Amino acid sequence: MSFTDRKILKRFVKEKPLKSIQEFLTVKIITxxxxxxxxxxxxxxxxxxxxxxxxxxxxxxxxxxxxxxxxxxxxxxxxxxxxxxxxxxxxxxxxxxxxxxxxxxxxxxxxxxxxxxxxxxxxxxxxxxxxxxxxxxxxxxxxxxxxxxxxxxxxxxxxxxxxxxxxxxxxxxxxxxxxxxxxxxxxxxxxxxxxTEAASAYKLLFSMVNKGMNALFFETMTAAAHFGILDELNDSLQEFLPGTYKDLMKTTPTYPQHIFRRIDEMKGLTQMLKSENLPGIIASGTAETFERVYESGIFKNENFEGVIDTLQSFKKLA
CATH class of the missing domain: 3.40.50.720 (NAD(P)-binding Rossmann-like Domain)
Incomplete structure (x- = not known):
């Protein structure tokens, strides 16, 4: 019996007499x-x-x-x-x-x-x-x-x-x-x-939704900056999708601090989907988009307070 087992047994018998060591071992699985x-x-x-x-x-x-x-x-x-x-x-x-x-x-x-x-x-x-x-x-x-x-x-x-x-x-x-x-x-x-692997899959798939949403906006703003319509498009999207912008407030301003880790996470998701022979176009595209933004340097040393100023930083790409 291990040291931990002995510690558990000592504490447990104070509360409930045990008929046998086998009973203890059975109880210990959940105790x-x-x-x-x-x-x-x-x-x-x-x-x-x-x-x-x-x-x-x-x-x-x-x-x-x-x-x-x-x-x-x-x-x-x-x-x-x-x-x-x-x-x-x-x-x-x-x-x-x-x-x-x-x-x-x-x-x-x-x-x-x-x-x-x-x-x-x-x-x-x-x-x-x-x-x-x-x-x-x-x-x-x-x-x-x-x-x-x-x-x-x-x-x-x-x-x-x-x-x-x-x-x-x-x-x-x-x-x-x-x-x-x-x-x-x-x-x-x-x-x-x-x-065992379920918690990992749960976290990665949940992440694909919220990180995929950010990747969608990042790619959209990259193109909007290229065409010189970023502010106008941002205004229209915010008016049309107010709830989405409210949700983005939880994550988008944090990307300057965490984008590198999120690249790794999306690559891990892509690997998971590929190994299970599941479609992974959005996952791999999200990782690629984040890599492109990271390498552009537009988030370097930035500390944004909101969604709009985060998205406006894409003007640097124009």
Whole structure:
């Protein structure tokens, strides 16, 4: 029985006598400590907001500060995250590990975690919230299941500033109920079902709608600037589609800060659709449009306040 199992058993028997270890093992599949120790790897913008919400709800949150900048360490301390130093200490102490880095860094975090698990009998639940492609999510599950580690695939739908009240955390996989049981009172959560890759597909397909809408406007404004009618067309579209412009306010002004990441996301979506032999013309076109805008430099060092001034920046292309 692992260290985590013993901790869970000790807490559990205080509430309900167990007839056998087999009963405990059956219960454990859907049971976690009443207040599990949560590790966050790592507290960037999204990780910090998630940590704040957890700490506000009296969860103990830990992280591995080794190798982090002085500014990051000060931020960790100021919001109440406990720095336990190394990743090895994380895997020995945590009941749940939340991976919050990037799709590009998720595999490295997973491999490093598995390496540390060789030196302990603790078996924390590993939850990846990096919005990976379905293929990567399935690869991660294979890595962890080979080490008898429960894995939950997930993604965050929304900006870090929207945590916890407006952003939605999507989870999927065999052990998703662990996440739902532990965090349902803290975050808005969408259960994407038993298929491990489902949360990844959910996030990417949702993104195709709102990012595809922005790509449509970016391509339209590129052509409008070329013909010298950008302001006039913008006025007409805003009058004809007021609700659409209101919706765009949530995302369009953020593109100077996030367009590069959204290029990668749309390329991941294109890859997913291609691998499933599904049409991907809009997905690939969205990625191409974003790349063209990024390479044009019109968003460089910009900080737009609204949709109109964002779209007016396309005049630079004329």
């Amino acid at each position: 976690m400590p009443i207040q599990p120790i949560i590790a966050i790897l790592f507290p960037g913008d999204m990780g910090t907001q998630i940590a704040k919400a957890l700490i506000k709800n009296n969860y103990k949150v830990i992280t591995a500060g080794n190798g982090r900048s002085a500014r990051t360490l000060e931020n960790i301390k100021s919001i109440g995250i406990e720095d336990v130093g190394s990743l090895q200490n994380i895997v020995e102490q945590a009941d749940i590990i939340l991976s919050l880095t990037s799709p590009e860094g998720s595999l490295e975090i997973a491999e490093n975690t598995i390496s540390c698990l060789e030196n302990t009998d603790n078996r924390p639940v590993f939850i990846d919230l990096n919005s990976n492609t379905p293929e990567v999510a399935l690869n991660l599950e294979k890595l962890f299941s080979a080490k008898n580690i429960k894995f939950v695939n997930g993604a965050v739908m929304g900006a870090s500033k929207d945590i916890p009240d407006h952003a939605t955390l999507i989870v999927s996989g065999t052990y998703r109920n662990i996440f739902l049981d532990v965090f349902s009172t803290v975050f808005k959560i969408k259960d994407a079902g038993e298929k």
